[in-house]
Structure formats: C-alpha cells, structure tokens
Amino acid sequence: MADEHRAAPEDAGTIELNVNGASVRVAVDPVTPFLEVLRNDLGLTGAKYGCGVEQCRACAVLADGVAVPTCATAVGSFVGRHVVTVEGLSRGSDVLHPVQQAFLEEEAAQCGFCIPGMVIGAVALLDRTPDPTDAEIRDSLAPHLCRCGSHARIIRAVRRAANSLAEARSVAPAAGGRPR
Amino acid sequence: MSADIVLPASLDAHPDLDTWLRVDPSDTVTVFTGKVEIGQGIVSAIARIAAEELDLAMDQVRVETADTVHGLNEGHTAGSMSVEQSGAALRQAAAEARAHLLGLASAALDVPVDALVVRDGTISVDGPADAASHGEPPWTSGAAGRSVSYWDLLGGRRFDRRASGRVRPKKPSAHRIVGRPDARRIDLRGLITGDTRFVSDLRPDGLAYGRVVRPPTRTASLVDVDDAAARAVSGVIAVVRNGSFLGVVAERESQAVRAADLLRRRANWADGTALPAAGDTATWLREQPGRAFLVVDGTPITEVDPAVDAVEPETDGAVESASGEPWTLEASYSRPYLMHGSIGPSAAVARWDDGRLDVWTSSQSVYTLRAAMSIALDMPMERIRARHVVGAGCYGHNGADDAAFEAALLAMAVPGRPVRLQWSRADEHQWEPYGAPAYLEMRATIDGDGRVSDWCHDVWGTSHLSRPLAGGRPNFVSGPLLDPPVAMRVPEPTLGKEVGIHRNAAPIYDFPRQRIVKHFVAAMPLRTSSLRSLGAHANVFAIESFMDELAVLAQVSPIDFRLRHLGDERACAVLTEAARAADWHGERSTTFGHGTGIAIARYKNRAGYAAVVARVHIDDATSRIVVDSLTIAADCGEIVDPRGLVNQLEGGALQATSWTLRERVEFDETMVTSVDWETYPILRFPDVPSVETVLLDRPGLPYLGAGEITQGPTAGAIGNAVFDAIGYRLRDMPLTPDAVRRAAATTDSAWAAAR
Numbered sequence: 001m002a003d004e005h006r007a008a009p010e011d012a013g014t015i016e017l018n019v020n021g022a023s024v025r026v027a028v029d030p031v032t033p034f035l036e037v038l039r040n041d042l043g044l045t046g047a048k049y050g051c052g053v054e055q056c057r058a059c060a061v062l063a064d065g066v067a068v069p070t071c072a073t074a075v076g077s078f079v080g081r082h083v084v085t086v087e088g089l090s091r092g093s094d095v096l097h098p099v100q101q102a103f104l105e106e107e108a109a110q111c112g113f114c115i116p117g118m119v120i121g122a123v124a125l126l127d128r129t130p131d132p133t134d135a136e137i138r139d140s141l142a143p144h145l146c147r148c149g150s151h152a153r154i155i156r157a158v159r160r161a162a163n164s165l166a167e168a169r170s171v172a173p174a175a176g177g178r179p180r
Numbered sequence: 181m182s183a184d185i186v187l188p189a190s191l192d193a194h195p196d197l198d199t200w201l202r203v204d205p206s207d208t209v210t211v212f213t214g215k216v217e218i219g220q221g222i223v224s225a226i227a228r229i230a231a232e233e234l235d236l237a238m239d240q241v242r243v244e245t246a247d248t249v250h251g252l253n254e255g256h257t258a259g260s261m262s263v264e265q266s267g268a269a270l271r272q273a274a275a276e277a278r279a280h281l282l283g284l285a286s287a288a289l290d291v292p293v294d295a296l297v298v299r300d301g302t303i304s305v306d307g308p309a310d311a312a313s314h315g316e317p318p319w320t321s322g323a324a325g326r327s328v329s330y331w332d333l334l335g336g337r338r339f340d341r342r343a344s345g346r347v348r349p350k351k352p353s354a355h356r357i358v359g360r361p362d363a364r365r366i367d368l369r370g371l372i373t374g375d376t377r378f379v380s381d382l383r384p385d386g387l388a389y390g391r392v393v394r395p396p397t398r399t400a401s402l403v404d405v406d407d408a409a410a411r412a413v414s415g416v417i418a419v420v421r422n423g424s425f426l427g428v429v430a431e432r433e434s435q436a437v438r439a440a441d442l443l444r445r446r447a448n449w450a451d452g453t454a455l456p457a458a459g460d461t462a463t464w465l466r467e468q469p470g471r472a473f474l475v476v477d478g479t480p481i482t483e484v485d486p487a488v489d490a491v492e493p494e495t496d497g498a499v500e501s502a503s504g505e506p507w508t509l510e511a512s513y514s515r516p517y518l519m520h521g522s523i524g525p526s527a528a529v530a531r532w533d534d535g536r537l538d539v540w541t542s543s544q545s546v547y548t549l550r551a552a553m554s555i556a557l558d559m560p561m562e563r564i565r566a567r568h569v570v571g572a573g574c575y576g577h578n579g580a581d582d583a584a585f586e587a588a589l590l591a592m593a594v595p596g597r598p599v600r601l602q603w604s605r606a607d608e609h610q611w612e613p614y615g616a617p618a619y620l621e622m623r624a625t626i627d628g629d630g631r632v633s634d635w636c637h638d639v640w641g642t643s644h645l646s647r648p649l650a651g652g653r654p655n656f657v658s659g660p661l662l663d664p665p666v667a668m669r670v671p672e673p674t675l676g677k678e679v680g681i682h683r684n685a686a687p688i689y690d691f692p693r694q695r696i697v698k699h700f701v702a703a704m705p706l707r708t709s710s711l712r713s714l715g716a717h718a719n720v721f722a723i724e725s726f727m728d729e730l731a732v733l734a735q736v737s738p739i740d741f742r743l744r745h746l747g748d749e750r751a752c753a754v755l756t757e758a759a760r761a762a763d764w765h766g767e768r769s770t771t772f773g774h775g776t777g778i779a780i781a782r783y784k785n786r787a788g789y790a791a792v793v794a795r796v797h798i799d800d801a802t803s804r805i806v807v808d809s810l811t812i813a814a815d816c817g818e819i820v821d822p823r824g825l826v827n828q829l830e831g832g833a834l835q836a837t838s839w840t841l842r843e844r845v846e847f848d849e850t851m852v853t854s855v856d857w858e859t860y861p862i863l864r865f866p867d868v869p870s871v872e873t874v875l876l877d878r879p880g881l882p883y884l885g886a887g888e889i890t891q892g893p894t895a896g897a898i899g900n901a902v903f904d905a906i907g908y909r910l911r912d913m914p915l916t917p918d919a920v921r922r923a924a925a926t927t928d929s930a931w932a933a934a935r
Contacts, residue, residue, distance in 0.1 A: 029434075036433050040389075045381035046374020048572075050523050051605040055857040058523055086374035096373070103372045107364060107823050110831050111218070111573035112371025113524045119372060138865040145857060147523050148573045149834030150827070151868040 017078060019044070020088030030076030035059045037075045038085060046086035046116040056145040060117040061085045067124035086116035089123065098168065099123050102161035103154070110148035118144050122158045130169075131162055185345035190214070190254050190269035197280070197339040199252050200273040201230070205336040209234060209301070210242045211270060214254025215262045216544060217245055217367065218574035221824040222262040224365040228821060229267050232357045233274035233349055234330075235298035238366060246546045247567035253547040256647070258576065258710060263820060263883045264787075275349040280341055284333045291323050301330040352818060352879040359819050359877070367570075379542045379569040380527035380602060387529075388417055389433040390590040390601040391440035393426040394611060395661070397850050398705065399452025402426060402661075406446040410439040418593040419443065423663030427590050429599055454849045455705050462514035462619040462912065465640040468701040471673060475696040478678040478686045478785055486699055506633065507733055510623045513722040515913040517706055517845035518615035519854070521862055524572025525608035526579030530587035531598040537564045537591070538598075541584040542571025545648070549581050552648030553588060556659055556666045575835070577647045577709040579603060579612045585656040606855045611657055614845055615711030616642045618681070618718035622726040624691075630734040632745060635691040639719060640699040641681035643671035646709035657707065668707075673700035678784040684716035684892060687723050688782050689745035706847065713891035716783060717836065720892025721899060721913065724779035728900040729909060732930070737766030738778055738900065748782070750789055750815050753876060755780045758791035758813035761874045768935050769904045773798045777900025783889035788816035790889040792833060794869075794897035796905055803917035803924075805902055807837055807869040810894065815876040817884040826873045828886045833871060836894035838863035841915050907931025 014025045019042060026041050033052075038044045038061070050058030052071045059071040062084040070078075089097035096104065099122045109115045118141065125132060125140040132140070137158045146154065187195065194200070194214075202210045211230045217223045227241040234241075244250070246257075254266055278298065285303040286293045297306045304327035352359065370376035395402070402424035410419055410428060415435035420427040426443055430436035456464050473480035529540040537559065543549040546566040554561040571580055587601035603611075623636040648655050651669030659666035674680040682698040731741035739759050746752050759765065759778060769775045780791040793811040798804070810833050819825055842861050846854045854860035895913065902920075903909050907929035910919050 028432075032432075032434050039381070040383070040433055043383065044374075045377065045383070048378070048524060049380060049602060050525075050572075051856060053605060053856055055605075056523055090373055096369075100372045104364065104368055107368060107827060109365075109368055109371045110221070110827055111522075111570070112368075112376060113378065113522075113572035115371050116374045135866075138868070141865040145523055145862065145864065147521055147575075147835065147862065149831030149838075149863075151834055151863070151865055152830060152871045153827070155865070155868070 015075060015079060017075070017083065018081070019083045020085060026075070028075060031074045033071055034073050034075045034078050035070040038070060044085045044087050048113055048116065050114070050145070056114070057117045057121060057143045058114050058145070060120040060144070062120055062124060065124065065127055067121045086119055089119065097123065098164045099126065099158070099161040102157040102164060106153045106157040106160060108150055108153035108157040110150050114144060114146045118146070118154055122161060125158065126162055126165060130166060132158070134159075187343055187345045188265070188268035188272055190265045191272050191343050194252055194269075195342040197273055197277050197341050197343060199250070200270055201277050201339070203330050203334040203337070204242070206331050208240050208242050209236060209330065210244055211274070212244050212250050212252050213266045213270065214246050214250075214252040215257045215266045216546070216568040217570050218257055218544065221365050221821065221827065222257070222266070223367050224824060225263050225267055225820050226270055227366055228357050229271050230274050232355055233271055234278050235300070237300045238357065240301055245568045248546050248550050248565050249567070256545040256548065258544055264885050267820065267883060271349050272345070272347075273343055276341070276343050276347045277339060279347045280339060281330055281333055285328050288328050288333065289323060289326055302327050303329065359822065359879070365824060376570065378524065379529065379540055379571050380524055380600070382529045382540055382569065382600060384529065384531070384598045386597050388429050388431060388594060388597045388599050389436040390427060390429050390587060390599045391436040392586050392601065392603070392607065392658070393428070393440050393443045393447065394607055395424060396449050397451050398455070400424070400449040401452065403448040403450050405443060405448070407443060409446060410442040413439040413442065417597070420590055420593045422589065422661075423665065424661040425589060425658050427586065429590050429594050429597075433602070451850070455847050455851070461516055461617045462512075465617060465619040465701055468640070468703055470640060470699040470701045473673065473675065473698045473700070475682045475685055475698050478682070480673070480675045480682060480698055484697065506625050506627050508623065508625045509729060509733055510621070511726055511729060511909070511911060513620040513622070513718070513725060513911045515618045515718040515721065516843070517617050517708065518711060518839055518843050519609065519845060519860060520575045520578045520612055520615070520711055521860065522572045522574065522578055522608070525603040525605055526583035526612070527571070527600065527602045528580070528584040528587040529598055529600045530584065530591035531596075532588070532592040533596050535563060537588055539564065539566045539584050539588060540569045541566055542569060542574065542580045543584055544574060544577065544580070548647065548649045549584055552581070552654035552656065553585055556585060556654035556656055557588065575712040576615070577613055579608055579657070581648050582611070582657040585654070586658050589658070609855050609860060610852045613646050613707045613709035616644050616681070616708035616715075618715065620718060620722040622722055624726065624730055626730055626734055630736055630744075632689070632691045632730065633693060635687065635694045637685055637687070637694075637696045637723070638699060639681055639685055639697070639715065639722075640701060641715060641718075642701050642704050642708045644680040644708065644710050644714045645674055646671070646707055671702050671704055673698070678786065679714070681715045682719070683714045683784060684719040684781055686785055688748065688751055688780065688785065689727075689742070690747045691745065706845070706852070712832070712835070713783070713888040716781065716888065717839065717891045717895055720779065720781040721840070721895035724781070724893065724896025725899045725909070725911065728777065728903060739766035742778075742780060751780060751782060754789045754791040754813040754815050757874055757876060758793050758811055761813060761872060762793035762795070762809070762811035764793055770935070772931055773800070773905055775901045775903065775905025777897045777902070777904055779893040779896025779900060781889070781892045783885065783892070788814055788884040788886045788889040790814045790829065790893050792890060792893040792897040794894070794901040796898060796901040798902075798905055798920060803920040805841055805898070805915055805917075805920065806867070807841070807898060809870045809872070810837070810897070812871065812873040812890055813876065814873065814886065814889065815878060815884070816886045816889070817878050817881040819875060819877045820883065822875060825875060825886055829873050829890050830871045832888060832890035833894045834863060834868060836891040837869065837898065839891070840895040840898050840913055844914050907933075
C-alpha cells in the first residue's frame with residue numbers, strides 16, 4: 001500500500017517545465033499537484049491554495065495562454081506547455097502588466113488573496129476577447145471566488161485594462177500589444 | 181487646549197512615544213500598531229495618518245503590525261475600531277513626535293519653532309533665502325533656508341518621552357493626505373503582483389509541512405489508529421498523536437496530505453453526540469432553555485423570566501388615538517449558521533527550538549493568542565512569540581488561532597524545524613467557528629396617527645464570543661481532543677453595550693415604548709463566534725423588514741415612515757441621500773417581479789451610519805432573486821481614506837448580499853455537510869449587482885468604523901425590495917429560490933393590495 005505513494009525526490013526523475021519564459025527542472029513525483037511545485041519548489045507563491053478541488057481559481061495560471069487551475073492537476077501534465085504565473089506578468093520590470101496596472105488604479109483588492117488568480121483570468125479573457133462586454137467579463141470570471149466583495153472593482157479593472165490595451169494597440173499596431 | 185487632557189485610549193494605555201514611532205537611521209520613520217491588516221486597509225490608513233501629522237511623504241513611512249515583541253497590545257482587530265482606536269492614538273503620538281522634533285530643530289538651528297517648516301521630514305527655516313536683505317527679524321539673518329532632518333536629529337535613537345496630550349494634531353483644513361482620494365493603499369501593489377507573502381506562503385529554511393486529521397463528528401474520540409502506512413510514506417517526519425488530536429509532518433506537502441489521508445482511513449473513532457435536527461435552527465433556538473435579559477439603551481440590564489416576561493409587552497395593550505384604531509402586527513425572522521468562508525483556508529507556521537516557540541499567524545490578536553497558547557501548552561508566556569502575517573480575508577474570529585495552536589502542536593514534535601500547517605478546504609468549511617444563528621420575534625403597535633407606539637423585539641441566538649481567552653479558556657478547537665483535554669469555555673451571555681446577540685437590537689428609531697429582550701442559548705452543537713457585524717445582520721434585517729411591513733400597514737412610503745420616527749439628523753441625512761442617489765422616492769413598484777427596498781442602521785448605534793437602497797427582480801424561470809443594484813449612503817465621521825472607505829462599504833454590502841441570498845451551513849445528524857463551494861455556494865460574478873456609494877464627509881468629527889456597517893442595511897433592503905417586487909415577505913434568510921416558491925405556494929401575494 002505504502003509503496004505506491006513513495007514520492008521522495010531522490011526516487012523521482014527530474015521534470016522539465018517552462019515557467020515564466022525560463023526552462024526549469026524539478027525533481028518531484030509527476031503526480032504532485034502543480035500548485036505545490038510552483039509554490040514550494042519554485043517559490044512562486046502568487047498562485048494560492050484555496051480549495052484543492054478546482055472550485056475557486058485562486059490557483060490559476062496561464063498554460064499556453066489559457067487560464068487553468070493548478071491545485072488538482074499533476075505537474076506532469078504541464079510538461080511541454082508554456083506556463084505564466086502572476087509573477088511572470090511583470091517580473092524583472094518595474095512596469096506592471098496593463099491588467100495589473102488597471103487593478104492597481106481601481107484598487108481592485110481587499111485582502112488580495114484571490115487577486116493573482118483574478119489577474120490571470122482577466123489576462124486570458126482579454127487575450128481571447130479584447131473588447132469584452134460586461135456580461136462576458138462576469139461570465140469569464142464566474143469560476144473565480146472573492147469573499148471580500150471586491151467584485152465590482154474587479155469588473156471595472158478588467159474594463160479599464162481592455163481600454164488601455166486597445167489604446168496601446170492603436171498607438172503601436174505593429175508591436176502587437178498582446179500581453180505576455 | 182482645555183484643562184481636561186484626554187488621550188486616545190490606546191495612547192493612554194501605551195503613552196511612550198517609542199512604542200508608536202521610531203525615527204529609523206535614515207530616510208524612513210517606522211510606526212507601530214497593535215492592530216493587524218485583515219484586508220481592511222489599516223496599514224495604509226495608519227501610514228496616511230502618520231505621514232500627515234509628521235509631514236512625511238507616504239513612501240517615508242513604514243508600518244509594523246502586531247508582534248508580541250513590540251509590547252503594543254491593542255486587543256483584537258475587530259469591531260471596525262482599527263482607525264478609531266489605533267488611528268486616533270497614532271495621530272496624537274505623531275503630532276507630539278513632530279513637536280518634539282521641531283523643538284530639537286529649533287535648538288539646533290537657533291531659531292524659534294514658529295519660524296520652522298517641515299517637508300518630507302526635513303525641517304527648514306521659513307522665508308526666502310535672502311530674507312536678511314528685506315528687513316526680516318534678526319534671527320533670520322543667514323538662517324533662512326537652513327535645514328535639518330528628522331534623521332539628523334533623532335535617526336536610530338529613541339524619543340524617551342511620554343505623550344502629554346498638550347499638542348494638537350492638525351486641523352482637517354490643513355490636511356494634504358488624510359481624506360484625499362489620490363493616495364492608494366500602500367500594500368496594493370504586492371497583492372497584485374503576487375509578491376505579498378501571506379502566512380500560507382511563508383517558506384523559512386528547513387520548512388516542513390503539516391496536516392491535521394479531523395474527527396468524523398464534533399465530539400468523536402480517537403480509540404486507536406494504525407499509523408504504519410502513514411509512517412511508511414516517504415518523507416514523513418512525524419505522526420503526532422495527543423489524545424484524539426492526530427496530525428502529520430512531512431518533507432513535502434503532498435506527502436503530508438497522503439499520510440493524513442492514510443491515517444484518516446485507519447483511525448477508529450468512538451462517535452459522540454449527534455447534532456440537533458438540521459434545517460430548522462430557528463425552531464431549535466426558540467425551544468432551547470435560554471436565559472433572557474431585558475435590553476435598555478443597548479445594554480442587558482436585568483435577567484427576566486423568558487417564559488413569562490418575553491410575551492408580555494411593557495404596557496398592556498396599545499394606546500388608542502383619537503383619530504382611529506391602533507393596529508398590532510407580529511412577525512418572526514431568522515438567519516442560519518453562516519461561514520466566514522475565507523477564500524484561503526486557515527494556515528500558520530510554528531517553530532519549536534531550544535525551549536522557545538515562534539508562531540507566525542494571521543490571528544486578529546497575537547497577544548491573546550500567545551496567552552491562550554501559554555495556558556493550553558502549560559508554557560510560560562515569555563517563551564512564546566506570536567507575530568502577525570497577513571492571511572486571506574478575515575471577517576471575524578476564524579480558524580487562524582486554531583491553526584496557530586495546531587501548528588505549534590506539530591512543530592513541538594519536530595524540534596528545530598519550522599512547520600507550516602495548512603487546513604484543507606473541508607477542514608475550514610467543517611471546523612471554522614461559524615457566525616451564530618438567530619431567531620427573532622417582533623411585535624409593534626401603530627397608533628391612529630400612523631406612528632409606532634409600542635415596539636417589542638425578542639432575539640434568540642448562540643454565543644458570538646468563542647475567541648481565545650474568552651471566559652479565561654484557550655478555546656482552541658483541538659483543545660478538547662488533547663490528553664488531558666483543554667476544555668472550551670461553557671458559553672456565557674455577554675452583557676456589554678451593543679455586543680453579541682443584542683448588537684443593533686435597539687432600533688435607531690424614537691419609539692415611545694420599547695421592549696427588547698435578548699435570549700441567550702448556551703448550547704452550542706456547532707461552535708459559533710464573531711462573524712462580521714455579529715448580531716447586527718439579523719437584528720437590522722428584522723427591524724428594517726418589520727418597519728417595511730408597518731409602513732405597508734400604515735400606507736405610508738417606506739422612506740417617510742422611517743423619517744417620521746427618526747430624530748437623529750445624521751440618520752435622516754443618510755436615508756434621504758441613499759434614496760436621492762438611487763433616484764427613488766419610496767413609490768411602490770408598478771411592475772410585478774421588479775422591486776425596490778430601503779433600510780438603514782447606525783452600526784452599534786454609535787459607529788458609522790449606512791442606508792442602502794436595493795433594486796431587485798425575480799428571474800421568472802428559476803425564481804432566483806437577482807439584485808440589480810445597491811446604492812449605499814454612509815456617514816463615518818471624518819474620512820481618512822475615501823477609496824478605502826468605499827471598498828469597505830461595498831465589500832460589506834456584497835458579502836451581505838451573499839449571506840442574505842445564498843448561504844446556510846448545512847448539516848445532518850452527525851456532521852456539517854457543507855464541505856466545499858458547491859455544498860456552500862457564495863456570490864459569484866454573474867450575481868454581482870452594480871454598486872454606487874455616496875459618502876457624507878464630516879470633517880472634524882470623530883472617525884466612525886465602517887467595516888461592518890452595511891451588512892444589516894443591505895439584508896433589510898434586499899428583503900424589502902423582494903416584497904416590493906412580488907408581495908411576499910420572506911422572513912427567513914437565506915432568501916433562496918425555494919423560499920420564493922414556498923411563499924408563493926402558501927401565501928397570497930400582497931402585491932396588488934399594497935398598491
């Protein structure tokens with residue numbers, strides 16, 4: 001019984017991942033939840049443990065541009081995918097991602113625990129739907145839970161981000177303006 | 181200044197300026213608060229107040245929140261009193277610190293204090309640099325433009341002074357930071373970039389990971405456990421058993437999860453007592469042998485016989501006016517057990533090393549936690565340090581203290597290793613201390629002039645106070661599991677002004693005869709404690725629903741009916757402002773299925789005022805109540821941080837919308853069955869109304885707490901809007917689609933009759 005759960009790093013092979021534009025190797029059992037690897041092995045604690053059963057999206061990251069939960073998905077299934085965490089949106093730069101800047105300007109956070117997931121969800125939405133309606137914003141954020149009641153501000157922040165991204169595109173169409 | 185010098189209470193208790201402020205060696209000033217950041221923005225409010233009084237830029241102020249090594253014990257961070265208490269103390273301390281620094285500068289520059297100005301911590305001699313050539317007073321000769329900074333004068337050194345109360349803080353008209361909308365919360369950026377380290381994010385060197393195995397019922401005891409399989413999981417460092425407390429520590433988090441799961445499956449428990457019948461908590465409360473107290477001016481003054489007195493009004497029968505017959509109306513209301521439901525389950529880090537215990541916690545009171553741990557662990561307090569680290573949203577007494585204690589139990593099994601305990605989602609849903617349920621019976625008589633002459637309010641509930649050290653006990657959820665057990669307190673009624681069950685039981689209205697009775701139910705099959713606004717949510721829901729029912733009876737607009745009973749001008753102002761902002765004048769809906777409602781309260785009858793107008797419609801297909809908009813008007817005294825204030829007011833209103841429409845802790849005869857977000861649904865984005873907030877600023881008037889003031893009025897406004905929409909009065913929260921259908925099946929709609 002116990003043998004099937006052996007997951008010591010020394011027993012495990014290494015897994016190669018692409019996180020925030022860099023290639024990283026981790027020595028973990030491939031069935032380890034990806035969230036644990038991000039938070040405990042890579043020190044990327046922006047994604048949070050909220051429920052462990054994919055019901056709140058506090059753990060969301062971008063995988064090939066799509067917002068996905070990580071709390072109940074094995075690290076092995078992220079091999080070969082380009083993963084971007086909330087830290088990767090602005091890391092190494094004083095300039096925030098336009099979505100983060102919009103959250104800042106709208107003060108769209110209270111305790112802030114759910115906010116990294118919200119930012120990731122909003123980036124994925126605007127990548128897919130650059131000019132979302134209010135209903136589209138609400139629907140796309142429906143899997144994300146907030147308990148402090150910051151919803152109204154978060155919606156405004158996403159709207160603001162859409163506007164600033166559109167502005168950036170019209171100023172420099174050749175540069176593309178897609179968030180990355 | 182008048183002869184009566186009154187220091188703010190927190191400053192009076194801790195008068196040394198060094199307790200509050202430190203001029204760092206260079207560039208910054210550190211301010212200390214005994215309060216903690218729980219998402220209410222206190223760090224920013226404190227920083228703003230300090231920057232204002234000390235004439236510093238915001239980025240020159242650092243804030244350190246509660247840590248037992250500071251010795252600045254300001255009690256719990258609760259009751260919407262952070263700014264009221266800590267802010268007021270720090271404002272005075274900072275003003276005195278500035279005056280002291282100006283005195284030092286005056287000596288150093290050899291000019292009178294009057295001639296000095298401060299900007300960003302640099303004190304300069306006022307006037308143009310060439311003042312001497314313009315016939316200025318002799319002391320300015322050669323002095324104008326010279327300067328000395330706070331850091332030159334006192335950098336890295338102590339004030340060694342006590343607050344005197346003889347220095348006046350700035351006049352509001354001189355404020356350049358406080359009350360201005362342009363400065364943001366200083367902690368916002370880290371929250372948005374993911375850089376902020378919550379307590380569940382801490383990764384000290386040598387970190388190990390802990391999990392706890394919960395009993396299958398509230399009172400089960402552990403008979404035996406086969407821990408061989410758990411110990412065989414690679415990376416497991418320790419299996420911890422103390423009585424019925426069971427936990428595990430491992431090198432990796434998933435190893436701890438796996439081992440805890442194996443322990444759970446191999447543990448034999450003797451089941452304890454069953455839970456009372458599910459689903460009808462209101463009836464259960466009403467039937468419990470409670471203790472009853474007559475509440476006068478918000479304070480329970482005398483115990484009364486609940487069997488006799490509770491049903492007798494103070495005056496027998498209603499007064500009959502000259503112009504007509506009096507009417508008497510009765511109605512009962514309720515709210516279920518509610519969860520805090522933080523998005524992050526409780527977590528804590530503890531390290532036991534060389535006989536000393538270090539705890540990192542998101543507790544609302546690190547001092548109380550330390551004292552409670554000292555009792556429960558039978559360890560001198562001096563050997564425990566508890567420091568605050570931000571946690572996921574805190575709306576009262578949640579599992580943070582319990583997690584800190586359990587982390588300590590695990591850490592003491594692995595000396596030298598810091599252990600991070602993470603509660604699972606099910607741990608949190610099933611074991612957090614819930615918001616107490618309430619049952620209310622209201623009765624009022626309206627005289628022939630359409631005024632309330634008699635008002636009776638009976639409210640039943642369980643304790644709102646199970647915090648550590650309440651009743652002198654540690655009160656940790658795992659305490660009773662230990663061998664020997666560390667028992668929980670036996671709940672006692674709280675008899676202070678405006679606390680617990682009777683918070684906001686006193687109406688805001690001037691009714692000539694009032695009779696308010698608090699019924700305290702000691703039994704606590706599910707642990708209950710402080711949840712944002714305590715009894716105010718249910719009491720204001722009942723009062724404001726009932727006022728609406730009376731307004732209908734009196735055939736008066738709900739706005740006018742309230743105004744005719746409101747003597748407090750500030751209350752009248754928020755009520756009329758909310759209605760004006762919502763562009764609603766109290767007229768009844770003319771479209772079935774769509775309605776508008778209003779409600780008002782002054783939280784604790786002494787904190788901030790809030791009035792809310794809700795517009796709702798009922799979805800035809802699902803019977804679901806959809807809140808389309810909330811309009812809030814609030815008067816919280818002088819405004820420190822308008823954007824932060826709006827965030828608190830709106831957040832409270834949206835959370836209350838979720839409580840009022842969606843939430844109820846479900847349980848069967850053995851255990852809570854709300855174990856995740858599907859079995860305990862809360863408000864999601866598609867359900868969120870638009871929210872508009874209007875602030876009534878009162879410069880120069882005292883700060884009034886805002887964090888809990890919209891819960892009650894929001895609930896009342898929604899209930900009233902539902903009645904306006906469909907003519908059915910829903911009196912039991914949550915106001916679910918089932919409740920709408922049940923009401924429609926058993927009641928004739930009053931919709932047409934009310935119009």
